[in-house]
Amino acid sequence: xxxxxxxxxxxxxxxxxxxxxxxxxxxxxxxxxxxxxxxxxxxxxxxxxxxxxxxxxxxxxxxxxxxxxxxxxxxxxxxxxxxxxxxxxxxxxxxxxxxxxxxxxxxxxxxxxxxxxxxxx
Amino acid sequence: xxxxxxxxxxxxxxxxxxxxxxxxxxxxxxxxxxxxxxxxxxxxxxxxxxxxxxxxxxxxxxxxxxxxxxxxxxxxxxxxxxxxxxxxxxxxxxxxxxxxxxxxxxxxx
Numbered sequence: 001x002x003x004x005x006x007x008x009x010x011x012x013x014x015x016x017x018x019x020x021x022x023x024x025x026x027x028x029x030x031x032x033x034x035x036x037x038x039x040x041x042x043x044x045x046x047x048x049x050x051x052x053x054x055x056x057x058x059x060x061x062x063x064x065x066x067x068x069x070x071x072x073x074x075x076x077x078x079x080x081x082x083x084x085x086x087x088x089x090x091x092x093x094x095x096x097x098x099x100x101x102x103x104x105x106x107x108x109x110x111x112x113x114x115x116x117x118x119x120x121x
Numbered sequence: 122x123x124x125x126x127x128x129x130x131x132x133x134x135x136x137x138x139x140x141x142x143x144x145x146x147x148x149x150x151x152x153x154x155x156x157x158x159x160x161x162x163x164x165x166x167x168x169x170x171x172x173x174x175x176x177x178x179x180x181x182x183x184x185x186x187x188x189x190x191x192x193x194x195x196x197x198x199x200x201x202x203x204x205x206x207x208x209x210x211x212x213x214x215x216x217x218x219x220x221x222x223x224x225x226x227x228x229x230x
Contacts, residue, residue, distance in 0.1 A: 037219065047159075047167065047210055049219035060218055063122070096166055100214075105173055107157050107214040111166035 002026035004036075004097050004112035011118050012087050022080040022097030022112060029055045029075040033102035036080040038071065040093040041114075048093075053080055054102075089119045123147055125211050127222035133230040140198040142225045144211035149191045154215035158187055158196045161208045161224075170209075171196060201227070 008020035020038070027034055037052040051061045051071040061069050070083045080097060094116045098108040124147040134140055142158075150156060156174045159167035169178055171187035174194060184199040198205055206229045211222040 039219075039221075046223045047161075047212075047221040049212075049221060052219070063218055098166075105155070106169060106176070106178055107172060107212065108159070108167070108169055109178065111168075114166055 002110040006112045006115040018084045020082045024078050035100040038082045039096045042093040087119045092119045125222035127225045131226045135230050138201050142196040144194040146192040156194050157212045159210045
């Protein structure tokens with residue numbers, strides 16, 4: 001059974017760096033074709049794609065946010081970490097991680113429950 | 122910049138009606154990229170409804186039908202059930218940076 005769970009601070013101050021962790025089970029980055037993607041959703045607004053990392057450590061970032069984002073993986077602990085620098089109140093959102101198995105051609109077949117991050121002084 | 126534009130923003134229909142949601146890409150999807158549709162209920166993570174423009178994952182009812190290619194895609198819900206009155210997003214995925222549309226809300230008339 002595939003599960004993902006996001007964790008991190010619920011509240012960050014403006015200009016701080018946010019670090020979020022996605023801890024997963026039921027699959028491994030030791031298997032080729034595994035991908036984890038970060039997506040966020042401001043309250044009442046649309047989904048926004050942020051970044052992804054593949055089993056072979058290939059990474060891709062949102063064009064508009066790439067200067068602020070870093071994604072990494074800890075294969076032995078089944079975790080993916082997203083850092084976002086220089087946080088602003090407009091970054092207040094629920095942050096999700098989602099799994100893609102590239103062998104199936106279907107994206108985001110499993111999602112975490114999401115974690116709400118509020119940016120406020 | 123690649124953009125997905127969904128229309129309409131809100132669709133007001135009744136149970137049993139047919140719903141047609143549109144997703145238009147600012148440029149044709151390249152090889153290696155594809156189009157998916159997600160359903161999102163309030164307070165929940167999105168759920169994959171359609172991938173590769175027209176394929177349904179196991180467990181998705183056959184009233185959800187995806188079509189399209191190039192720049193124009195549609196999601197049709199053949200007969201709306203009460204649980205279908207929520208928000209739907211299209212999404213480009215594959216080799217390129219991912220992109221979501223702004224969503225279509227299907228509301229009960």
